Amino acid sequence: MTYIYYDEKVYDVEVDGQTTKVGGFYRLNMLGGGGGGNYVTVKLDNGTTQERSYMDGQSIIFMLKTFDASNQIGAKMFGEEIMKDREGALADLSKAEKAAKSQGKTLSDAEKYLIINDYISTHARLDMEFMMGSQGLKSKEKAEDPYLSTIKQALSQNADYNSLPDAQKDYMIEGIENMWKTNQIGSLGMGQGLCISYVNAFSYLVQCMRSDVYKNSDGSWKKYTEVNYVKDANGNYQQSTDAPYIVDNVDSVLNAFASTFGEGQYATSDHYWNTVRANGKWYNVDTNYADAFISSMKQTRGEVDGSLSHLPFMFCESDWIKLFGEEHFVSIDSKYSKLTTDDSLEHTWFSYANGPVSIGDDGYYYSYDSTDTFKLLNQASSGFGSFGSMNKESMTPEYKICKRNYGGADDSTDMTELIAFAASDSKDETVGTTVYNPSTKKMEKNDELTALYEKMLQEMEIYPAIAITGSLYNGKFYFNLSNCIMSYDIKTGAVEKIKEYNSVAASRDWTKALGCDAFTITDGASKADISVENHPLTSLAVIDGQMHTAVATNYALISSPGWRYFPDIMGCHR
Numbered sequence: 001m002t003y004i005y006y007d008e009k010v011y012d013v014e015v016d017g018q019t020t021k022v023g024g025f026y027r028l029n030m031l032g033g034g035g036g037g038n039y040v041t042v043k044l045d046n047g048t049t050q051e052r053s054y055m056d057g058q059s060i061i062f063m064l065k066t067f068d069a070s071n072q073i074g075a076k077m078f079g080e081e082i083m084k085d086r087e088g089a090l091a092d093l094s095k096a097e098k099a100a101k102s103q104g105k106t107l108s109d110a111e112k113y114l115i116i117n118d119y120i121s122t123h124a125r126l127d128m129e130f131m132m133g134s135q136g137l138k139s140k141e142k143a144e145d146p147y148l149s150t151i152k153q154a155l156s157q158n159a160d161y162n163s164l165p166d167a168q169k170d171y172m173i174e175g176i177e178n179m180w181k182t183n184q185i186g187s188l189g190m191g192q193g194l195c196i197s198y199v200n201a202f203s204y205l206v207q208c209m210r211s212d213v214y215k216n217s218d219g220s221w222k223k224y225t226e227v228n229y230v231k232d233a234n235g236n237y238q239q240s241t242d243a244p245y246i247v248d249n250v251d252s253v254l255n256a257f258a259s260t261f262g263e264g265q266y267a268t269s270d271h272y273w274n275t276v277r278a279n280g281k282w283y284n285v286d287t288n289y290a291d292a293f294i295s296s297m298k299q300t301r302g303e304v305d306g307s308l309s310h311l312p313f314m315f316c317e318s319d320w321i322k323l324f325g326e327e328h329f330v331s332i333d334s335k336y337s338k339l340t341t342d343d344s345l346e347h348t349w350f351s352y353a354n355g356p357v358s359i360g361d362d363g364y365y366y367s368y369d370s371t372d373t374f375k376l377l378n379q380a381s382s383g384f385g386s387f388g389s390m391n392k393e394s395m396t397p398e399y400k401i402c403k404r405n406y407g408g409a410d411d412s413t414d415m416t417e418l419i420a421f422a423a424s425d426s427k428d429e430t431v432g433t434t435v436y437n438p439s440t441k442k443m444e445k446n447d448e449l450t451a452l453y454e455k456m457l458q459e460m461e462i463y464p465a466i467a468i469t470g471s472l473y474n475g476k477f478y479f480n481l482s483n484c485i486m487s488y489d490i491k492t493g494a495v496e497k498i499k500e501y502n503s504v505a506a507s508r509d510w511t512k513a514l515g516c517d518a519f520t521i522t523d524g525a526s527k528a529d530i531s532v533e534n535h536p537l538t539s540l541a542v543i544d545g546q547m548h549t550a551v552a553t554n555y556a557l558i559s560s561p562g563w564r565y566f567p568d569i570m571g572c573h574r
Contacts, residue, residue, distance in 0.1 A: 070179040078189025085188040089119040105407025109278035112516040121291035170359040188333040197287035246277040253330035282339040286312035300464035304515025305548035306539030314345035355469025365472040368400040437493040455480040463552040471542035505531040
């Protein structure tokens with residue numbers, strides 16, 4: 001993928017042994033392959049050097065034409081799907097606002113961003129195959145791209161396209177689809193995209209959510225100067241973080257270890273996330289890593305529905321750098337580094353929500369995990385798995401199913417326990433998993449859940465990145481526990497086993513490069529490539545009325561920065 005933007009910075013560039021200052025050129029960023037552009041070696045502020053690409057005039061004109069065609073064709077192909085997602089996210093927000101009003105409360109800015117964050121993370125997927133270039137996949141096994149022929153047909157009436165040489169025609173066709181993977185068309189229209197696609201989708205939905213900031217009274221969009229700029233003493237427009245806008249993005253360059261096809265290596269790549277203003281302060285939101293936490297950050301399992309982390313939500317930049325390890329950041333292009341310093345929302349109720357947060361008639365419903373990664377990180381001697389004096393006992397989390405009223409203080413951890421998971425105690429028969437009974441208003445022991453939870457604790461030591469997650473649907477909270485799908489009735493407190501997975505068979509889609517994303521459960525073993533017995537479920541979510549879950553395996557080691565006998569700083573057994 002290639003995309004361009006104007007780089008205002010001035011760099012020291014070595015040309016024929018001489019150092020020359022160069023600035024104000026168009027940068028060409030490379031994602032998921034692609035090509036084109038010219039290269040220079042620039043010296044960065046931290047003293048290191050990096051290859052940067054830039055574009056000449058003809059290349060810029062070609063790219064702008066491709067951008068224009070991409071937007072026009074994308075709007076026709078995916079406009080309805082984007083509108084559907086927009087209305088879906090805003091409907092969730094409206095439901096929460098009305099429910100909060102009925103309780104005499106109003107939603108905070110953070111709550112509104114949370115609803116947008118979870119909608120995108122639940123409905124989109126990180127396109128790992130596109131990112132990795134589908135390396136290792138035999139050409140005869142590649143699936144026919146469903147979009148290329150449609151793009152080519154749409155371009156056949158385009159005069160700019162018809163005047164191009166054949167090689168550039170092919171590059172424009174490929175470039176159009178690539179561009180979709182970086183804007184909201186990817187995440188919202190196609191259902192999959194790169195990190196910058198998540199960023200653009202989040203920005204778009206936030207702007208739609210806050211029409212009072214971004215739109216005129218007649219419904220038209222305001223000019224960027226009205227939103228992102230303020231006038232100085234001379235009446236000239238100047239960019240300013242004091243302008244009315246409330247959402248922006250950050251561009252970082254990471255050099256991190258990754259292993260998706262078996263062999264790990266360090267790779268340098270751009271990574272984007274959002275910044276948002278809440279209650280007059282700026283915070284960071286990484287919707288992409290919230291969604292792909294276990295596949296991109298933990299690197300222990302492919303992306304599965306129901307796996308959604310709120311660690312990358314409303315965080316301060318310094319803790320984010322510490323989490324990755326400062327040595328892995330080549331650069332961070334942000335005007336918010338000195339503004340995103342408040343860490344109070346890293347340790348609040350939504351920080352402990354594991355999986356999507358459901359919008360109920362009377363509050364939020366969610367799965368709770370007491371792991372406080374940022375707190376553990378600050379206790380450790382350094383980032384990403386260095387523990388100092390911490391031991392296994394200090395990292396033993398609590399798991400619960402909880403309800404939270406709308407409109408409470410953002411920095412509060414107040415919630416109502418509906419299910420508190422606990423193992424039994426041979427010395428005390430009253431100890432175990434307890435369930436809230438709305439009639440008696442008491443927590444009552446449930447032997448079935450206790451037994452399943454004890455089983456899942458053992459499975460967590462064997463299968464990486466499995467978790468108890470779930471969703472509220474039609475008055476019941478559905479969740480996974482060991483190899484079962486369970487439900488809790490929020491009115492009666494009744495617990496029911498919906499389905500138990502014993503013998504499970506799955507077939508592989510050989511058109512997909514990533515094996516972790518390529519298996520689908522089949523009706524019988526005769527059609528299967530693999531079969532398993534009594535494996536736990538990884539997670540669970542109800543998305544648009546359909547239940548999604550996955551069966552865990554431990555067949556492949558995705559990456560191995562080190563073996564551990566207990567969860568590392570990211571909560572991962574290796």
